[in-house]
Amino acid sequence: MSASTPFAGFLEATARQRVRRFFDAGTVHEWLGPADRVTSPHLPALGMPVAFDDGVMVGRALLGGHDVFFASEEPEFMGGSVGEVHGAKLTGLLLRAARDKPKGVVLLLDTGGVRLHEANAGLIAISEIQRAVFAARAAGVPVIVVSAGVNGCYGGLGIVARGCDWIVMTEEGRLSVSGPEVIEAQKGVEEFDARDRALVWRTMGGKHRYLLGEADALVADTFEALREGVIPFLGRSRPIDLESVKAEHAALGRRLQRFGAAKDSLDIWGGLGVKHPAEVPMLSPEAFVAIAQPVREHADA
Amino acid sequence: MRDVIALCAELFPKGHDVHIDGDRVVGTGQAAAGTIAVVGTHNHAAIGADLAFALATDVLAVIEDHPGRPILMLVDTQGQKLSRRDEMLGNPGYLAHLGKCFEVARKRGHKLLALVYGEAVSGGFLALGMTADTAYATPDAQVRVMALPAMSRITQIPVDRLEELCRTSPIFGPGAEHYEKLGAIEGLWKADLAKLLEAALASPTQGDMRRKLGHERGGRTSAHVVVERILAAP
Numbered sequence: 001m002s003a004s005t006p007f008a009g010f011l012e013a014t015a016r017q018r019v020r021r022f023f024d025a026g027t028v029h030e031w032l033g034p035a036d037r038v039t040s041p042h043l044p045a046l047g048m049p050v051a052f053d054d055g056v057m058v059g060r061a062l063l064g065g066h067d068v069f070f071a072s073e074e075p076e077f078m079g080g081s082v083g084e085v086h087g088a089k090l091t092g093l094l095l096r097a098a099r100d101k102p103k104g105v106v107l108l109l110d111t112g113g114v115r116l117h118e119a120n121a122g123l124i125a126i127s128e129i130q131r132a133v134f135a136a137r138a139a140g141v142p143v144i145v146v147s148a149g150v151n152g153c154y155g156g157l158g159i160v161a162r163g164c165d166w167i168v169m170t171e172e173g174r175l176s177v178s179g180p181e182v183i184e185a186q187k188g189v190e191e192f193d194a195r196d197r198a199l200v201w202r203t204m205g206g207k208h209r210y211l212l213g214e215a216d217a218l219v220a221d222t223f224e225a226l227r228e229g230v231i232p233f234l235g236r237s238r239p240i241d242l243e244s245v246k247a248e249h250a251a252l253g254r255r256l257q258r259f260g261a262a263k264d265s266l267d268i269w270g271g272l273g274v275k276h277p278a279e280v281p282m283l284s285p286e287a288f289v290a291i292a293q294p295v296r297e298h299a300d301a
Numbered sequence: 302m303r304d305v306i307a308l309c310a311e312l313f314p315k316g317h318d319v320h321i322d323g324d325r326v327v328g329t330g331q332a333a334a335g336t337i338a339v340v341g342t343h344n345h346a347a348i349g350a351d352l353a354f355a356l357a358t359d360v361l362a363v364i365e366d367h368p369g370r371p372i373l374m375l376v377d378t379q380g381q382k383l384s385r386r387d388e389m390l391g392n393p394g395y396l397a398h399l400g401k402c403f404e405v406a407r408k409r410g411h412k413l414l415a416l417v418y419g420e421a422v423s424g425g426f427l428a429l430g431m432t433a434d435t436a437y438a439t440p441d442a443q444v445r446v447m448a449l450p451a452m453s454r455i456t457q458i459p460v461d462r463l464e465e466l467c468r469t470s471p472i473f474g475p476g477a478e479h480y481e482k483l484g485a486i487e488g489l490w491k492a493d494l495a496k497l498l499e500a501a502l503a504s505p506t507q508g509d510m511r512r513k514l515g516h517e518r519g520g521r522t523s524a525h526v527v528v529e530r531i532l533a534a535p
């Protein structure tokens with residue numbers, strides 16, 4: 001593989017390529033890596049192949065010279081889904097962060113949520129990750145989510161992501177609980193046409209999430225832009241206390257009042273004061289942020 | 302389906318004022334330890350942005366008006382609301398917000414118990430029920446990620462094969478007893494609910510014991526070990 005441009009952006013890269021490109025060169029140290037062969041105890045019973053890292057790489061590294069812990073989900077292994085081992089690696093990482101207090105935990109999430117082949121264990125694992133996120137936050141360690149992958153960030157991990165301190169997204173990275181295919185399958189194509197990619201992006205994509213205040217930064221799909229998006233949040237922990245949840249409560253209540261009857265994200269964008277909502281999907285990340293930043297909502301104020 | 306008001310009469314023989322308001326179940330019950338706040342859902346409610354927000358309002362009211370009062374979540378949810386509108390409005394943020402409100406309650410000394418008496422599914426259960434210190438279920442409770450036919454369609458594994466696997470492993474299939482074996486449900490409340498509730502209220506609150514419990518019960522053999530190995534890794 002040539003060193004020039006085997007993969008230009010984050011979107012198309014594997015979990016391990018992402019870690020290599022995202023963190024400072026030569027600083028990555030993995031815990032429970034493929035050599036340890038900690039694999040799913042459940043997939044063999046189903047005749048399914050296992051992965052030697054169960055689809056997630058965890059460890060420590062430097063980012064812009066700062067000590068961080070990281071996780072990177074492999075999009076190609078069962079859709080980045082959370083099985084028992086995969087989930088426990090994330091929980092262990094976050095509990096270790098609560099103990100060792102790095103400058104931040106960076107979660108490169110790329111997931112459909114629960115691994116259905118390990119359904120119950122996956123769901124419980126996600127709840128344990130959520131509690132471990134709260135433990136890291138209580139210890140003053142900021143947990144930063146990057147949603148910029150092919151699978152987006154869906155299911156229970158979509159909920160977990162919003163329990164973290166900060167979320168950095170690209171337009172292509174999506175953030176939701178139920179995915180378009182699930183909604184279409186259960187409620188019909190008139191509720192959600194999952195093949196309408198423009199609809200998917202404007203309903204769940206990074207630009208919409210940034211405008212709503214569900215994401216804290218919107219950047220281009222390059223490693224440089226993503227690094228620059230994440231680094232400012234290192235060392236910036238947000239407390240979860242009565243004051244902060246009351247502020248969020250007020251913001252979320254305001255969102256329901258303002259936009260609860262909106263039919264489409266374009267109505268929300270127009271309501272926020274974006275002058276030409278229909279043009280938003282065409283804007284470059286930089287041009288978009290320039291017009292979105294002054295009018296966007298915030299989920300915490 | 303179990304009637305939630307009748308359930309409250311069983312849970313609180315000393316009296317309760319729990320009532321139904323839309324999809325929500327809200328009020329208080331009397332126990333030996335004093336007044337218990339009840340926050341929950343009924344009718345297999347799907348939890349979307351509005352319901353998550355309303356439940357969060359209930360939790361915040363308990364925190365602000367009754368510091369330290371134990372909270373009992375009564376859980377009956379078919380999961381997160383499957384709707385384009387709710388996802389557009391940011392359902393992850395609303396469900397996470399409910400989880401954060403419970404977390405603040407926990408940190409401020411409110412004991413958090415959950416009783417699954419109906420359904421407990423996926424994102425709904427993550428926000429309401431699994432956010433408790435300790436969760437219990439009635440034996441007829443339906444706890445699951447998805448029903449076997451739907452799982453069969455998605456995983457391409459035949460239903461009869463899945464049913465066979467369910468007999469030997471608690472991982473795949475629906476059922477409160479599976480979640481008990483996996484450590485997410487502390488115990489099944491079969492009879493004398495008031496006595497069981499009193500015992501739960503009197504038991505000490507520990508941290509997240511689920512993976513340890515799942516290990517001890519033989520339902521989840523990897524989670525606890527993997528967490529410990531990550532903590533100890535050089």
